[in-house]
Amino acid sequence: MSWLTMARWPxxxxxxxxxxxxxxxFLLLDKPxxxxxxxxxTSGLIEKAIRGNSVVEKPYYRLFPPVIDWEWVFVAGIPFGxxxxxxxxxxxxxxxxxxxxxxxxxxxxxxRLAAALAGGFLVGLGSRWAGGCTSxxxxxxxxxLALSSWLASxxxxxxxxxxxxxxxxxxxx
Amino acid sequence: MKRTSLLLPDSAQKPAALLFGTLFGFxxxxxxxxxxxxxxxxxxxxxxxxxxVMLSAVLTGMLGIQVLLQFNLVTLRPRYGSFGSSVxxxxxxxxxxxxxxxxxxxxxxxxxxxxxxxxxxxxxxMLLGTAFYSEIxxxxxxxxxxxxxFGDITLPELxxxxxxxxxxxxxxxxxxxxxxxxxxxL
Numbered sequence: 001m002s003w004l005t006m007a008r009w010p011x012x013x014x015x016x017x018x019x020x021x022x023x024x025x026f027l028l029l030d031k032p033x034x035x036x037x038x039x040x041x042t043s044g045l046i047e048k049a050i051r052g053n054s055v056v057e058k059p060y061y062r063l064f065p066p067v068i069d070w071e072w073v074f075v076a077g078i079p080f081g082x083x084x085x086x087x088x089x090x091x092x093x094x095x096x097x098x099x100x101x102x103x104x105x106x107x108x109x110x111x112r113l114a115a116a117l118a119g120g121f122l123v124g125l126g127s128r129w130a131g132g133c134t135s136x137x138x139x140x141x142x143x144x145l146a147l148s149s150w151l152a153s154x155x156x157x158x159x160x161x162x163x164x165x166x167x168x169x170x171x172x173x
Numbered sequence: 174m175k176r177t178s179l180l181l182p183d184s185a186q187k188p189a190a191l192l193f194g195t196l197f198g199f200x201x202x203x204x205x206x207x208x209x210x211x212x213x214x215x216x217x218x219x220x221x222x223x224x225x226v227m228l229s230a231v232l233t234g235m236l237g238i239q240v241l242l243q244f245n246l247v248t249l250r251p252r253y254g255s256f257g258s259s260v261x262x263x264x265x266x267x268x269x270x271x272x273x274x275x276x277x278x279x280x281x282x283x284x285x286x287x288x289x290x291x292x293x294x295x296x297x298x299m300l301l302g303t304a305f306y307s308e309i310x311x312x313x314x315x316x317x318x319x320x321x322x323f324g325d326i327t328l329p330e331l332x333x334x335x336x337x338x339x340x341x342x343x344x345x346x347x348x349x350x351x352x353x354x355x356x357x358x359l
Contacts, residue, residue: 014229016229019231027247038277046300046304075277078201085202091286092287093287116273120280122266123266123277125269127299129262136252137259138227144251148258165216
């Protein structure tokens with residue numbers, strides 16, 4: 001069982017397992033794996049708690065009602081699974097600033113959080129704009145050979161490569 | 174025509190979703206893709222772990238789903254798209270991806286391994302971004318989102334050929350890319 005305590009599994013083995021997991025969700029739940037709509041539903045739930053039930057009438061919430069659906073529960077399982085994995089290999093660690101960020105931009109927590117907040121905002125906005133994220137389009141949609149997903153995935157990486165290169169080669173020096 | 178015999182009853186769907194989500198999070202963390210360094214390494218084209226995980230997942234899932242489809246055990250759920258939605262939305266996502274260093278699923282996983290930038294910055298920012306989208310949605314719905322609309326078309330439909338042919342061609346392409354990455358020592 002020493003493989004269970006390994007810090008890293010080969011990328012291709014992990015990919016194959018995720019591909020098999022997709023087959024199971026299609027077979028048993030009639031659903032592709034996805035993550036970003038759970039964030040939209042959560043922000044809808046928060047908005048509903050603050051502003052009242054009338055928010056469910058918003059056009060977007062008619063498409064994606066602020067309720068706890070299967071995908072929300074699926075996404076809630078992710079941090080738990082990652083926690084178990086990190087614990088199994090002893091690499092769980094509380095970290096405010098990733099080491100690569102710290103090496104270029106310094107160890108300041110505020111600067112890292114501000115960048116993550118701005119980046120997260122664009123990721124949340126863009127994922128709903130495109131109708132999915134690196135899971136829903138990148139894996140689930142591409143494996144179904146959907147045109148929307150291949151285009152969106154190409155755009156995710158084109159934008160991501162541009163953004164990271166600008167950040168690290170221009171700003172980071 | 175849809176077979177529903179293997180679908181779990183409603184009462185078992187959420188427990189199954191929790192189990193599958195836990196497995197997904199476990200796999201993402203073991204794969205190293207919940208680490209900021211791995212994702213930024215991919216976007217700077219220095220570390221190809223993310224691409225290897227994604228391409229091998231697509232390869233396996235595509236072949237598996239195709240076999241299940243042959244036995245009429247699954248229904249495809251391709252999403253609607255347009256240039257205005259898929260490409261513009263995808264680019265906005267990408268700009269954020271490079272700044273955040275996580276995507277929605279890996280940010281949730283990173284939070285579980287103790288990465289608090291993913292939890293407070295990433296998850297917090299994503300909630301604000303999706304809330305903002307729900308505000309602007311009525312304004313872009315009839316315009317930008319419909320530019321160059323192509324619906325839920327799949328590659329075999331676009332190329333007007335059999336699904337199996339495209340599956341085999343894409344499988345060969347993905348296997349070639351994975352082999353090339355491996356030969357190049359990436």
